[in-house]
Amino acid sequence: ETGVTQSPTHLIKTRGQQVTLRCSSQSGHNTVSWYQQALGQGPQFIFQYYREEENGRGNFPPRFSGLQFPNYSSELNVNALELDDSALYLCASSFDRADEQYFGPGTRLTVT
Amino acid sequence: GQQVMQIPQYQHVQEGEDFTTYCNSSTTLSNIQWYKQRPGGHPVFLIQLVKSGEVKKQKRLTFQFGEAKKNSSLHITATQTTDVGTYFCAASGSARQLTFGSGTQLTVLP
Numbered sequence: 416e417t418g419v420t421q422s423p424t425h426l427i428k429t430r431g432q433q434v435t436l437r438c439s440s441q442s443g444h445n446t447v448s449w450y451q452q453a454l455g456q457g458p459q460f461i462f463q464y465y466r467e468e469e470n471g472r473g474n475f476p477p478r479f480s481g482l483q484f485p486n487y488s489s490e491l492n493v494n495a496l497e498l499d500d501s502a503l504y505l506c507a508s509s510f511d512r513a514d515e516q517y518f519g520p521g522t523r524l525t526v527t
Numbered sequence: 528g529q530q531v532m533q534i535p536q537y538q539h540v541q542e543g544e545d546f547t548t549y550c551n552s553s554t555t556l557s558n559i560q561w562y563k564q565r566p567g568g569h570p571v572f573l574i575q576l577v578k579s580g581e582v583k584k585q586k587r588l589t590f591q592f593g594e595a596k597k598n599s600s601l602h603i604t605a606t607q608t609t610d611v612g613t614y615f616c617a618a619s620g621s622a623r624q625l626t627f628g629s630g631t632q633l634t635v636l637p
Contacts, residue, residue: 514625
């Protein structure tokens with residue numbers, strides 16, 4: 416059984432740029448959720464994808480967008496990066512929107 | 528939206544002492560989950576509680592869900608250095624969105 420993987424591990428971008436983060440869900444899982452975790456805080460829900468459709472969205476602006484592919488992998492895109500976007504971005508997969516979520520190692524994004 | 532408050536924010540204990548973290552909500556929760564995040568790591572699912580008054584045990588860890596389903600606790604008996612990390616509660620809302628508490632960072636002194 417393959418766990419959740421994310422790429423890249425670390426990323427440094429400049430304010431105003433765009434970034435794409437990738438996530439491969441755990442084998443057998445069809446739901447992917449994305450979270451933003453600032454230093455010293457709990458993860459904040461960005462959105463969830465279930466069978467390639469957005470299934471819920473947290474309090475994040477439209478410049479945060481996503482995709483889920485037929486193999487259930489997912490992308491998180493952030494446009495017009497701001498300094499406050501610097502955080503650990505976590506992807507979590509689950510089966511059929513089940514509550515138990517399996518997190519990937521995260522992508523550490525730094526915006527300068 | 529749904530909010531969960533978690534206390535304390537930090538806890539330092541001597542190895543062998545007990546530890547408890549509390550999670551509170553102003554609204555009734557459908558369920559509560561607990562996760563552990565080691566320093567530099569990612570959250571790892573520990574358990575989910577669904578029923579009012581539910582108590583579950585995992586070795587030295589005891590999880591409780593309040594009778595009114597508005598609060599929960601995690602108790603660790605006789606802490607070990609391997610227990611170090613941040614413990615988060617998370618409540619499931621609409622569309623299975625998880626709302627995380629701010630976490631309790633546990634330090635275990637040898």
